[in-house]
Amino acid sequence: MTVWKPTVLTRVMLGLAIFLSAFPLYWMLVIASRTNADAVASPPKFLPGGNLGDNIVRVLTHPEAQFLLGLTNSFIVASVVTVSVILISTLAGFAFANLNFKGRNALLLLVLLTMAVPLQQMGVVPLYRLMVSLEWTNTLKAVILPYLLNGFGVFLMTQYTRQSVPMELVEAARVDGAATLRIWWNVVLPAVRPGMAVLGINTFMLMWNDYMWPLIVLNQENPTVQIAINGLNARFSTEYSLIFAGTALSIIPLVLVFVLFGRQIVGGLMEGAVKA
């Protein structure tokens, strides 16, 4: 068995990669904890200052930023979409993987095709007109609904269910007289839990980050967190310490997800890549 030992060059390269990956985040903290004057100082200040608390309070209480509302809205949007996508995807995944029905393969192919079309960019105009005519603009509904369509989720859960729920198990449950939904709840869901975790983390991060569509359908009075930052950036672009405190706050939930589920994220990515 060959054991690949890292050379010195490899170690240096990895060290550099880690440093470069972490540095902008460190820099975010440096500027967020300093004053505006420090942010534009030359030579630059490389160490964090003592104004982090001040800046955070400033951004949270800024009358025009609606930052706290933005954080809350993002949390609602991301959570609702994540839970719904998991439900929709596990249901469909179960049907595609374990049940026989006419047109199954054709429908699955359709799911795959929808994954390849950048719907977000392609359909914005009619989607926006739809939201206007429903009078849903500036409501969270308008952000949530289009994202419940998630082809990747259905595809992923189909693969997961195929792998982890043997047909015999479904047949056996059926012989015992269990209804289809019961089988889904009692047999399928417990078995595909790791897949649900991967999909959930993925969807939550995607929604938390979403920028273009909320920018179109929401305004600054009822923003998601990205739109709140965008508003600060557009109107007070030189208020570096204020904006950076906002960006630092905005990534806290993602950092938490990463700390709690880092192992699953790495594992899920690697598994997903091999399957696709």
Add this chain to the structure above:
Amino acid sequence: MPYALVSPYFILFAAFGLFPLAFTLYYSFYDYDLTGTTEWTGLGNYVALLGDDDFWRATINTVAMFLIATVPQMLLALFLANALNKHMKFRLPIRMSVLLPLVTSVVAVAVVFTQLFARDWGLVNYILGWFGIDHTNWRAERVPSWIAIATMVDWRWTGYNAIIFLAGMQTIPKDLYEAASIDGASRRRQFWQITLPMLRPTMIFVVLNSTIGGLTLFSEPMTFYNGNPDGGSQGQFQTVAMFVYKEAFREFDYGYASAAAWLLFLLILVGAAINFLFVRRIGGTR
């Protein structure tokens, strides 16, 4: 019963997938603006777009930024994946650290990099100054602005793609390498002759993903100009996605924007096809 289980997805698909796509196509044949007046123009919008210098500039910007970002990114991700594939301590923490950029939000990253690339006080110009390079006005000039934006994209996605490549590398049977070692092939040769060709399916996945993401680039260049879709004073880093956004939601020229969205889709298809053919040839002795 199975139909009931898949129906939520397909109802959503009809409402938020098929309907917008079809109507984008429909709008693109009309003069359609805020007042709602619609007049059939046939291919008028498309013809106008192809004669619109702003559209072409946005297309060139998009393709240029895509190339500047993707080529180095793929190479770096490959070498990084190769490094991550070695046996060493702290494997999981190291892998997690290169994924760190993924857990930041795009807007946050763009804000940070915009400050780093500032002309007078940005860290990038400061460090380049050590090597006697004069301050570059990253935002004002065309190629520098492309480089700055490509840097943001690469910072975010290189580690991610490296992890995907790593997953692909781990599916390559070890005995291929054993056999090559016995035949006296060097480590480097093994990388080019075994790893790369065997990695082709993963590479197709990664490249297609990057193509779609790169050609629909929006958040980074938007934030680089403080949330303005003009993409700089001369439109030097306006992408096609920004062009669509600007035509639709600032000029309220819905028909024109819809036609541009379809041309963007066409651009993605062409880009995906070219990249697919290109990757298939890599290490392509088989």
